[in-house]
Amino acid sequence: MSMIAAFYGGKSILITGATGFLGKVLMEKLFRTSPDLKVIYILMRPKAGQTLQQRVFQILNSKLFEKVKEVCPNVHEKIRAIYADLNHSDFAISKEDMQELLSCTNIVFHCAATVRFDDPLRWLDDSIIDEITPKLIGDRPNTYTYTKALGEMVVQQESGNLNIAIIRPSIVGATWQEPFPGWVDNLNGPSGLIIAAGKGFLRAIKATPMAVADVIPVDTVVNLTLAVGWYTAVHRPKSTLVYHCTSGNFNPCNWGKMGIQVLATFEKIPFERAFRRPYADFTSNNFMTQYWNAVSHRAPAIIYDFYLRLTGRKPRMTKLMNRLLKTLSLLEYFINRSWEWSTYNTEMLMSELSPEDQRVFNFDVRQLNWLEYIENYVLGIKKYLLKEDMAGIPEAKQHLKRLRNIHYLFNTALLLIAWRLLIARSQMARNVWFFIVSFCYKLLSYFRASSTLKV
Incomplete structure (x- = not known):
């Protein structure tokens, strides 16, 4: 029997960021492997006119939780949604809810975070922040990485006698194996780039083809997280251990190889209603980047918007293209460099697991077949993110032939x-x-x- 799964049985667990990509997969895995856990507290706000309970039911009714309902039919009774706003003092949690959390919670998984690279810092007046931000972040590429580092410093300084561990995943992508291959529900990470290329918007990228694309499947991150939670609680390390959840050291795949496989997959399972035929080239030259942005990105967008005006429709392509190019500029720092991360703690933890736990909570990325994973990734984007019917593939291929002609x-x-x-x-x-x-x-x-x- 899995020691890790047994450990979470009967526990009351608090998850921040449970409505996000990583948080949902973490919650799904907990329910599926430890259906006898007591309760999962999740912090959330009402959104788009939905109550907290309506948001919970929306999450549970997604494809992601189909297997959970088979092993834990009363899963909706084991989720306790608590109103909270992480931008406010004490998260705006009521006194009653705060008391319940303090008295009942056994384990906390803090997964909440902004995923925007260019979010402004919010400590002082905007004009002051704009002036001092470049000095604060120094050599870091953006406020995202800076605030991550600050968060770790706070954890280290304020943890006291708490048993705490830090997990640093690299670029989190679609699921590898669990609960099924290719599940993804957001545009972050490689997903947005894959959609932009598959729809024909993105034709050239400033990237180094031989740089390591340190993508890590979300279920790998979740498996390591749950294993770390068990190890930290049971073995109580004397210091806060940091676990790097990366693929570059164990099983590297560069951006060039990944791009080739993505384009090859588009030939078999193209996206519907593409703007142009899928194609993307890598360049590391600033002049060529500006040239391709003008000729292959902005010019077609302007021409298409002119066509939309002529046909009495609202132009939208130039605005969309500008947003895409801005996103690309924010990613350039990461897709033109390679890093080597210390994986000592991750390897140590793997050796501590029983064979059964290594199977149920597999985070050994050396077993990952990149070609298979990338194909499933593209397929997952088509099915779960774009909501496209697989029966429409023949028509999508015909559309690409027309675009070619x-x-x-x-x-x-x-x-x-x-x-x-x-x-x-x-x-x-x-x-x-x-x-x-x-x-x-x-x-x-x-x-x-x-x-x-x-x-």
Whole structure:
């Protein structure tokens, strides 16, 4: 029997960020492997006119929790949603709820975080923050990484006698195995780039092809998190241990290889209603990046918006393209570098697990087949994020063929127009043109004469 699964049985667990990508997968795994746990407290706010309970039912009715309902039919009774707002003092939790949490909670998984790289710091007046932010973050690329470091410092300084561990995942992607391959429900990480490329919006990326794409499946992160929770509570390490959950050291895959596999998958399972045929090229040159942004990104967007205006519709492509290019600029720091992370604690924990726990809570990324994972990732985006029917694949392929023919026709027309303008302005170009026409005419006459003699 799994020692880790047994450990969580009968426990009261608090999860922050339970409505987020990682938090939902963590909650699903807990219910599926430890259905006899007592309760999971989740902090949330009403959203889009929904009550807390309505939001809980919406989460439980998703595809992600289908297997949970088989092993834990009363799962909705084991979730206690508590109103909270992490932007307020004491999270705006009521005194009654706070007292319940303090007296009943056994384990806390803090997963809540902003996933925006350029969120402003909110300590002082905006004008002061804008002035001092560059000095505060120093060599760090953005406020996201800076505040992560601050959070760890606070944990280290204020933890007191609490048993605490820190888990640092790299770029979190779709599920690898559990509860099924390819599940994803947000645009963060590689998902947004895959959609942009698959829909034909993104054609060039400033990235280093040989840089390691340190993507880690979300279920791998969750398995390590639960194993760390068990180890920290049972073995009580004397210091706060940091666990790196990465793939680069054990099983590296570079951006170039990943891009090739993503494009190959689009040939088999294309996205519907693509703007252009999927294609993306890597460049590490600033001038070429600006050139491709102008020619292959902004120019087509402007042309399409002009077409929308002509047909009486609201232009939207330029705005969308500008948002995409801004997102790419924020990611450039990470897709042009490789890092090596210490995995000593992660390997130590793996050796502490029984064979059964290594199977049930598998975080050994060396077993990951990247080609298979990437294909499942693209398929998962199509099914779970874009909500596209697999029965529409033949039509999507036909649409890509039409886009290819339009592409060839447009390039041919552009070439002929450019050549015609060149002939009109250059005597040398006219001489070359007349030579080519004369040569083709003589060649055609020769073949006609040869065929006449044979007859």
